[in-house]
Amino acid sequence: MNKRAILAIILVSYVMIVLDTSVVLTGLPKIHLELGFSDSGLAWVQSAYTLTFGGFLLLAARAGDMIGRRRMLVAGLALFTLASLAIGAAATPAMLVAARAVQGLGAAILAPSTLALLQTTFTEAGERTRAVSLYSATAGIAASVGLVLGGVLAEWTSWRVGFLINLPIGMAMIWAALRYISDNPQQHASARFDLGGALASTAGMGALVYALIRSASTGWADALTQGTLVAGVLLLAAFVVIQRRVAAPIMPLRLFTSAPRAAAYAARVLFLGAMIGFFFFTTQYLQAVAGYPPSTTGLAFLPMTLMNFAVALQVPRLTRRIGNARLLAIGLAVCMVGMVWLSRVVPGSAYLTAVALPMVLIGAGQGMVLSPLTAAGIAGVGAADAGAASGVVNVAHQLGNALGLAVLVALAGASGLAQRVTTALSASSVFLLLALLLMAWPVSGKKVGIEVAQS
Incomplete structure (x- = not known):
């Protein structure tokens, strides 16, 4: 087994997913103008992807x-590659949104496969810690790089290049996967499949994510938003009941019997x-208030990207020295301080002191958080x-992503953009504080660290 080749396939595949989630953000203004999207329709460029991905x-x-x-x-x-081609060739808003939905489905198939392969390939504690650290660093860094790349490509070439x-x-990854990765399904394909759970989970998640996305533009008083939200909750409740009764559940509830692991899911x-x-x-803020063009907006995130990368590379060493639990707590605290600092930004604020330096802290915190948080989510799983x-x-x-954005947009309200940014980032700081408290209680951080180390 060539573990280096398998790790490279996992990381590059995951980069594709994360990159395309963020690369579109700084390219949205160009997409808006070129394809003639309405203001409300433009949100579906991102929402269609999120809906099928989550569903x-x-x-x-x-x-x-x-x-x-x-x-x-x-x-x-x-599927992800073919959808990327369709996005790059899209001539109308409908074509682009449909292709983004298919791309989200491809991502839904691809993402859990990458993390599961990592978990089953790297079984020794030390090598798994290193692999998970690289995987988590990839998630954080690719998201930041996507913003830089999306802005640069949108202004200097075309937003389409980011997908093509x-x-x-x-x-290349399909060829490499067929050559280096062997299939080892835990059950035969003919085994009885949890069809009821599959339908309930897919419909429930889809309805819930749709309601959250729709609420950002229509508000919670909208009848369709309320109806799909209730339907999503009821379907997910039915899903839990089904999982208790079937022999081969699609999501074994035993995954939640570990308090540290359940806390890690909520904190995530x-x-x-x-x-x-x-x-x-x-x-x-950077584009509409500070007046930065797309390329400069993307480059403005470099302090975070570079710090994230530098810290993430040190995670295996830091884990050995202070443990996953302390690293996670420190990372959340550092990220929260940076978010509180950034939330004070106002029109006319100096980029260095009001944006770049807080971004350094946020990048450092993210670099410390994602690896132990991911490890805690798969710790002790067979x-x-x-x-x-x-x-x-x-x-x-x-x-x-879906719930956070819906809540923050609702909290930000319809005030001026600068005030909305302050409100939203202040609320984001509260999210980080809650995550920190959640990982400290009701289970001790030490227990989380021990479980991750023993996985």
Whole structure:
């Protein structure tokens, strides 16, 4: 087994997913003008991706456990790559939104496969810590790089290039996966599949994410928003009941019997809610208030990107010295201080002191947080449930993005943009504080660290 090649395939595949989540943000103004999107319709460029990504994650994750993770990885790569081609060639808003939805489905298949393969390939504690650290660093760094790349490409070439570059990368990863990764499904494909759970989870997650996305533009008083929210909650409640009764559940409830692991899932929702607020509202501030063009807006995130990268590389060493629990607590605290500082930005603030320096702290905090948080989410999980646990980690990730943005947009209200940025980033700081408290109580941080180390 060539573990280096497998790790490279996992990391590059995951970079594609994360990069395309953020690369579109700084390119949205160009997409708006070129394709003639309405103001409300433009949000669906991102929302269509989020909706299918979040809706199909649990189904795709468990399918990987049953029919083989290499098959799911290759299928996800193929679908994601073809959708990227369709996005790059889109001539109308409808074509672009439809292609983004298909791309989200490809990401839903691909994301849990990458983390599950990492978990089953790197079984020794030390090598798993290093692999998870690189995986988590990839998530944080790719998100920041996506903003830089999206802005530069949108201004200097075309926003389409950010998606078309997936073609050679995707084809290369499919070839590499077929050559270096062996399939090892935990059950035969003919095994009885949890169809009821699959339908309930997909429909429930889809309805919930749709309601959260819609609430950002229509408010919570909208009848359709309320109806889909209630439907989503009821379907997910039915899903939990189904999981208690079936022999081969799509999401084994035993994943939540570990208090540290359950706390890690909830903390991930809060952390990602804070970070989506940071990216979304800071990008708006830099372009609409500070007057930066797309390329400069992207480059303005470099202090965070560089610090994130530098700190993430030190995570294995820091983990050995102070443990996952302390590293996670320190990272959340540092990130929170940076977010509070950034929330004080006002029109006319100096970039260095009001934006760049807070970004350094946020980047350092993110570099410390994602690795132990990911490790805690898959700690102590057997190989048979690796895909399911990876799916829950990714569901928490997507719920954090969707729920966080919906809550922050609602809290920001309809005031002036500068005031909305202050309000949203202040609320993001509260999310980080709650995540910090959640990881300290009701379970001790030491317990989290021990469980991660023993996985």
